Amino acid sequence: xxxxxxxxxxxxxxxYLEHTVRDNGKVKKEEKYLGKTLPKDIEGLKKEFLSDVYxxxxxxxxxxxxxxxxxxxxxxxxxxxxxxxxxxxxxxxxDTNKIEGSSLTYRETADLLEKGISPRSKPLEDVKEAxxxxxxxxxxxxxxxxxxxxxxIYWHKKLFHGTxxxxxxxxxxxxxxxxxxxxxxxxxxxxxxxxxxxxxxxxRNKKVLNPVELAGLxxxxxxxxxxxxxxxxxxxxxxxxxxxxxxxxxxxxxxxENRTSYYNALERSQTKKQDYIFTQWFIKRYLxxxxxxxx
Numbered sequence: 001x002x003x004x005x006x007x008x009x010x011x012x013x014x015x016y017l018e019h020t021v022r023d024n025g026k027v028k029k030e031e032k033y034l035g036k037t038l039p040k041d042i043e044g045l046k047k048e049f050l051s052d053v054y055x056x057x058x059x060x061x062x063x064x065x066x067x068x069x070x071x072x073x074x075x076x077x078x079x080x081x082x083x084x085x086x087x088x089x090x091x092x093x094x095d096t097n098k099i100e101g102s103s104l105t106y107r108e109t110a111d112l113l114e115k116g117i118s119p120r121s122k123p124l125e126d127v128k129e130a131x132x133x134x135x136x137x138x139x140x141x142x143x144x145x146x147x148x149x150x151x152x153i154y155w156h157k158k159l160f161h162g163t164x165x166x167x168x169x170x171x172x173x174x175x176x177x178x179x180x181x182x183x184x185x186x187x188x189x190x191x192x193x194x195x196x197x198x199x200x201x202x203x204r205n206k207k208v209l210n211p212v213e214l215a216g217l218x219x220x221x222x223x224x225x226x227x228x229x230x231x232x233x234x235x236x237x238x239x240x241x242x243x244x245x246x247x248x249x250x251x252x253x254x255x256x257e258n259r260t261s262y263y264n265a266l267e268r269s270q271t272k273k274q275d276y277i278f279t280q281w282f283i284k285r286y287l288x289x290x291x292x293x294x295x
Contacts, residue, residue, distance in 0.1 A: 002046040004038070005031075012036065017049045021057065050276055055210075058283050061294055062212050062249075065286075068293040069250050085141065090114065091253055093134045096237050098256040102126045128162045133234065140242050147206075147218075147242060149199055156228055156235055167229040171195070176226055181263070183270040185226035194225045211247035215240045216282030217275060224270050250290050 002019045015034040020027055030053045032045075039045055073081065094102075094109040104112070104126050108119040113134045118127055136158045145151050157169025173188045186194055198221055205214060223236040241251040254262050265281035268274075287294070 002050055004034075004042065017046060019050060019053055021053065047274075047276060054276075054280065054283070055213075058287070059210050061287055062210050062283070064295060065290045065293040066211075066247075066249050068295060069290070070248055072293075086114075088251065088253070089134055089137050092137065092237075092241070092251075093130055095253055095256045096234050097126070097130055097133060099254065099259050100231075100233055102130065104130055125163045129159070132159050132162055137238065137241075140238060141245055144246065147202065147239065149195055152222075152235060152239070155238060156231055159234065160231055164230060167231075170229070171227050172229045174229070176229060178226070181267050181270075183224075183267055185224070191225060191227050195227055198222065198225060211243055211249050212283060212286050213279060215243040215249075216279050216286075218243060219282070220266065220269055220275060220278045223266065250293070252286055252289055 002017055005016045005018050007014045007016065014036060015038050017032040017034060019030050021030060022028075030049075032049050032052075034045070076084075090110050090113050091106070093113065094104065094106045097104065097109075103122050104119060108122065109130055111117040112119065112127060112130055136155060139158075140155070153169050153171070160168035171191060173191075175187055176185055178185065201221065202218060205217075209217070219236040219240040222239060223232050226232045228235065237254060244251050261281065265278045269276075269278035
């Protein structure tokens with residue numbers, strides 16, 4: 001939380017922004033001088049200050065992850081790297097579909113995708129969507145397409161053409177709601193203008209933001225628009241890992257077992273209209289998952 005503090009020195013008043021951070025078990029105070037009068041756009045200055053504080057702390061760590069991950073990848077034989085990517089794809093497919101209600105277990109997902117063994121007494125839709133997600137994810141990793149609305153619509157069509165052909169690759173023109181969430185997605189007339197703004201935002205920031213921050217924000221902003229009738233979470237998590245992979249960062253899997261904190265961070269960001277809430281959660285999670293690469 002960022003606070004405005006007022007100090008009186010020699011009969012004169014000075015205003016500051018303050019924020020405390022925990023670093024290696026110690027609490028440190030960060031501050032920014034605002035001036036002798038309180039600026040009008042205080043909320044905007046708070047966001048900017050908080051962003052600067054965390055960028056200064058996190059960007060060097062994220063760059064360390066990228067460099068050390070790249071070193072490790074160069075030492076791994078291509079066959080082993082392919083095997084590790086395959087394992088990630090299966091786990092990622094299991095978790096991202098499970099978050100959205102799939103009935104398949106991790107073992108059933110692995111047997112299906114590795115051995116072609118379909119689980120008994122499980123919905124055919126869950127089976128097809130697991131196969132489609134795995135196939136699409138592997139296709140995505142094998143190309144270098146520009147991330148734009150055309151690409152995203154193509155992904156959605158590939159993901160759902162076998163199970164939900166009525167919505168596959170189609171931007172919604174109706175209202176939707178998110179089960180269990182207090183956030184209400186935009187109305188249908190808002191979707192296309194928001195997608196155009198999303199594309200402009202991405203093109204402005206793809207070479208400015210650290211790829212990890214970009215991946216987290218791309219996920220949040222897209223799923224907040226919720227442009228499809230179904231599958232927004234899965235598409236946004238594919239986008240997240242596509243950005244990381246394209247920029248040579250380790251990919252990340254949001255595990256089903258740890259979904260509660262993920263849901264909470266998304267919902268709080270959406271309802272409060274504060275991107276940094278999810279960004280902080282995402283980067284902290286990313287650093288924790290990849291701490292072995294921080295030296």
